[in-house]
Amino acid sequence: QVQLRESGGGSVQAGGSLRLSCAASSGSVSRAAKGWYRQAPGKERELVASISGSSGTTYYTDSVKGRFTISRDNAKNIVYLEMSSLRPEDTAAYHCLADRDTLGMGVFNFKYWGPGTQVTVSS
Secondary structure (H helix, E strand, O other), X not given: OOOEEEEOOEEEEOOOOEEEEEEEOOHHHOOOOEEEEEEOOOOOOXXXXXXXXXXXXXXXXXXXXXXXXXXXXXXXXXXXXXEOOOOHHHOEEEEEEEEEOOOOXXXXXXXXXXXXXXXXXXX
């Protein structure tokens, strides 16, 4: 069983930056597609960004384009989410994802989910 562990969350003011990291416990997913989703209280899960395992192709939800950057270090088995120009509406629990199937690009197409790290942005 693969475990994902996120770190780097915290509280920042609007306009600030944070860098989230997610380490996987098994090398079996070191080259698998990875991603991040977020969920705020009372809201649905939202896929924020993803990165393919082979070509490194990235996806971003429209609201974070130009502000967030997803990257990966396969040797360390870590995926990162660099967040800048943060807004209060970015406040949510951010969860790491790993090992996407070939059936789609959504949150539920990933096999492994992390427990999450809280990001709070104040105005």
